[in-house]
Amino acid sequence: MSHINTQIPKLLLRGPSKFVSLSIVAAIVCCFAAFHSAVYSQVDGTTSNSPKQMEPADQTKPMQVYIMLGQSNMLGFGRVGPQETVGSLEYLVKEKNKYPQLVDASGGWVTRQDVRYVHVMDKRGVDFNNLEEFQVVRNEWLTPNGSFGPELGFGHVVGDLHDQPVLLLKACIGNRSLGWDLLPPGSERFQHEGKIYAGYKDVANFWNEGSEPKPVPWYAGRQYDADTRHAKIVLENLADYYPGYQGQGYEIAGFVWWQGHKDQNAALAERYEQNLVHLIKTIRSDFQAPQAKFVLATGCGNPGREGFGLQIAEAQLAVDGRGGKYPEFAGNVASVDVRDFWREPDVSPINQGHHYNHNAETYYEVGHALGSAVTELRALLESSKANGRSQPKDRTDRTDRTDRTDRTDRSDRSDRSDRSDQKPRTQE
Numbered sequence: 001m002s003h004i005n006t007q008i009p010k011l012l013l014r015g016p017s018k019f020v021s022l023s024i025v026a027a028i029v030c031c032f033a034a035f036h037s038a039v040y041s042q043v044d045g046t047t048s049n050s051p052k053q054m055e056p057a058d059q060t061k062p063m064q065v066y067i068m069l070g071q072s073n074m075l076g077f078g079r080v081g082p083q084e085t086v087g088s089l090e091y092l093v094k095e096k097n098k099y100p101q102l103v104d105a106s107g108g109w110v111t112r113q114d115v116r117y118v119h120v121m122d123k124r125g126v127d128f129n130n131l132e133e134f135q136v137v138r139n140e141w142l143t144p145n146g147s148f149g150p151e152l153g154f155g156h157v158v159g160d161l162h163d164q165p166v167l168l169l170k171a172c173i174g175n176r177s178l179g180w181d182l183l184p185p186g187s188e189r190f191q192h193e194g195k196i197y198a199g200y201k202d203v204a205n206f207w208n209e210g211s212e213p214k215p216v217p218w219y220a221g222r223q224y225d226a227d228t229r230h231a232k233i234v235l236e237n238l239a240d241y242y243p244g245y246q247g248q249g250y251e252i253a254g255f256v257w258w259q260g261h262k263d264q265n266a267a268l269a270e271r272y273e274q275n276l277v278h279l280i281k282t283i284r285s286d287f288q289a290p291q292a293k294f295v296l297a298t299g300c301g302n303p304g305r306e307g308f309g310l311q312i313a314e315a316q317l318a319v320d321g322r323g324g325k326y327p328e329f330a331g332n333v334a335s336v337d338v339r340d341f342w343r344e345p346d347v348s349p350i351n352q353g354h355h356y357n358h359n360a361e362t363y364y365e366v367g368h369a370l371g372s373a374v375t376e377l378r379a380l381l382e383s384s385k386a387n388g389r390s391q392p393k394d395r396t397d398r399t400d401r402t403d404r405t406d407r408t409d410r411s412d413r414s415d416r417s418d419r420s421d422q423k424p425r426t427q428e
């Protein structure tokens with residue numbers, strides 16, 4: 001189902017010794033199977049919803065926060081309804097009998113009481129230098145509602161994984177590139193075919209060698225700065241976003257990345273892998289979560305089988321921690337190849353390739369695969385601990401934040417479009 005699944009046996013056998021006893025391997029496999037049985041039982045769509053979905057989480061335990069980043073496909077265009085629309089979620093559930101775990105005993109959508117979904121993003125009309133104001137698009141318990149991104153499938157997996165409260169904190173907007181808008185702090189300029197491309201905080205995305213950049217009302221990395229700042233404001237005011245929060249603190253459990261379409265040109269596609277590696281390291285540092293899991297899906301808003309789409313998909317797969325190219329990512333970064341979840345327009349609500357034709361199955365399966373990748377990484381960590389291999393301490397436990405000043409506009413929740421017209425600094 002995912003890129004990560006294919007290599008688990010090799011990873012389990014990898015270590016300082018060339019020989020691993022069969023008893024140790026058996027113990028690891030048994031631990032792994034038990035750890036995931038509830039999660040993977042959903043894959044074939046044959047299980048019913050679990051009682052856990054309907055129960056509030058234990059608010060005495062630190063909240064598990066997953067920060068979700070990217071562009072418009074992370075924002076979400078999976079159609080929920082209507083039932084007669086081929087490729088909508090209602091069609092898949094009611095006509096094709098898929099995903100029974102999403103439906104309660106009365107035939108309505110399950111609303112998870114243990115997984116909170118919050119989506120924040122730029123507010124229309126706000127100056128690009130203003131990183132404090134934003135709009136709250138969603139602030140609700142996880143349930144199908146209008147349209148959705150990978151959070152739906154992802155949330156059901158990690159909700160079953162944790163016995164703590166879970167917060168899916170999505171901070172993103174559409175039409176953004178990693179090589180310009182989401183460029184992380186510390187990124188340097190580079191040259192490509194006679195042009196200079198922006199480094200972090202540059203005021204033009206590129207300019208001819210030997211000339212000066214012509215400023216635009218934007219800067220390299222502005223969206224990174226905005227999205228991370230908006231997420232931090234939510235974390236500083238958790239009682240406003242998670243009903244019943246008791247000040248028990250939170251842990252950054254992971255980061256989820258789905259992006260790529262806007263980088264489909266020769267310069268940015270060539271630079272994508274380097275930018276992605278720097279993003280992973282920078283955002284972990286930014287949130288003081290050096291060992292938080294980082295999972296990403298191949299994503300260019302098209303099948304990703306040729307051209308720049310293929311180049312970007314290969315760059316995304318290259319950072320997988322099992323590949324060996326980046327040893328520091330071993331056991332904590334997973335790339336999920338979701339290209340097989342592409343569905344053609346004739347079985348989808350609309351013909352719009354860059355948004356996966358609004359196909360609900362695509363968006364749900366991408367999210368489920370990302371959640372499964374998190375689960376697998378955690379299982380590998382548990383098996384590593386069982387074998388006495390220590391992991392660096394992750395200082396992600398946060399105490400309660402007392403500053404709960406409402407710096408957001410919660411009234412504008414109806415406009416959930418791509419916001420690509422938003423475009424025309426780091427946190428201080």
